[in-house]
Amino acid sequence: MVQTVSVIGAGTMGNGIAHVFAQSGYPVTLIDVNAAQLDKAIQTISKNLDRQLSKGSITEEQKNAALANITVNTDVAAGVKNAQLVVEAATENTELKLKIFRQLDEAAPAGCILSTNTSSISITKIAAVTKRPELVIGMHFMNPVPVMKLVEIINGYATKKEVTDTIVELSKNLGKVPCVVNDYPGFIANRILMPMINEAIYSLYEGVAGVEEIDTVMKLGMAHPMGPLQLADFIGLDVCLAILKVLHDGFGNPKYAPCPLLVNMVTAGKLGVKAGEGFYVYTAGSKEMVVSERFR
DSSP states (O other): OOOOEEEEOOSHHHHHHHHHHHHTTOOEEEEOSOHHHHHHHHHHHHHHHHHHHHTTSSOHHHHHHHHHTEEEESOHHHHHTTOSEEEEOOOSOHHHHHHHHHHHHHHSOTTOEEEEOOSSSOHHHHHTTSSOGGGEEEEEEOSSTTTOOEEEEEEOTTOOHHHHHHHHHHHHHTTOEEEEEEOSTTTTHHHHHHHHHHHHHHHHHTTSSOHHHHHHIIIIIHOOSSOHHHHHHHHOHHHHHHHHHHHHHHHOOGGGOOOHHHHHHHHTTOOBGGGTBSSEEEOTTOOOEEEOGGGO
């Protein structure tokens, strides 16, 4: 039974994962080599808890208890020494994740489950650099973590059933809905989502319809809460491109080939919300968005 948790990476996903564990009563160590990033993460978690407080979904005592459950550390070895579960939420970069898992395997206690929040990288490949592949599993949270209910749980080739069962129960304890899938490129969420996003970009690239028209058709016609181009901006176009490359390389099927427009936009630094511009233009402090000049 998992009682202590460490989260690697204090970015958007990492601070969201730490928030959810802490709010559910788990002591969490949030780890990042960048101390400023840790400070920013705690500020973000506090702000998000304040939002929940203002909506009446938590009390002041629950907010304070959640924050008290979080400690921070810039040293990986020190941060995981007492962990029973580690959730890695670093950048979606294969070599970086392999490096982190080698470190974790050396530093984490025997029996500690090592999980990764990867959205596309092979769990089996990550597990293979450790001496405990049976204890390695995917725990793919959705963004924003405190709001989204799904946790996609991915079994590596060697993952023990007991580990899967533990992570399923843990996810339920967090108020999430776990879905167990197997380790093939893109798993389920991105194997289905990314080709849809890619096809939407191809439709724009080929002049079939404009940005707003494509998104409106999918929102009003298919009951999607967000159109695929807006969603791509929200995810990050660089992340979309990286996942499509994983799918294309993994299956060798041309249907997963990234649209040239997506490649060009990433090359130009038009990465979506985080860059201020993608298919839409975003202004800091405003919820308003307008179609990028490039696509008008």
